[in-house]
Amino acid sequence: MNLSNLKPAKGSIKNSKRIGRGTGSGRGGTSTRGHKGAGSRSGHKNKIGFEGGQMPLQRRVPKVGFKPINRTEYVGVNLDVIQSLVEKFNLTTVDFPILIEHGLASKNDLVKILGRGEVKAKLDITAHAFSATAQKAIEAAGGSIVKL
Secondary structure, three states: OOHHHOOOOOOOOOOOOOOOOOHHHOOOOOOOOOOOOHHHOOOOOOOOOOEOOEOOHHHHOOOOOOOOOOOOOOEEEEHHHHHHHHHHHOOOEEOHHHHHHOOOOOOOOOEEEEOOOOOOOOOEEEEOEEOHHHHHHHHHOOOEEEEO
8 A cells, every 4th residue: 555546435525516507407597596686696795694684683782881991900819819828938028020920910910909808917018009908907917018
């Protein structure tokens, strides 16, 4: 056996439909396009979502809500997550590079410290934003916050 005598499996290759080769072929006349209408014309392409003139779904469904263009998206990091980091790695300061290092944020993110959980250690925390409850909890534990 070599490349010169390889063949496809029997029955796997079929001839393509030869359209528009006279009425005797069974595919002449309208050439499988049917009678009249846009689909029978040359150059016809269906638009995505076109429903034959019926109002398309994407226009029938009501649009809800509003998303401002210049909204700032923050990655939230809760106090209980920070406390577990502090206990695991003996940290006294938590800043942006440390959060990136431990996979809590990426270098292009803005970080906001949120107030779930509690902080037991005295910490210096640096982030882009702080919730009011997080700020109170950090300062109650004797720590300080720095906004980037």
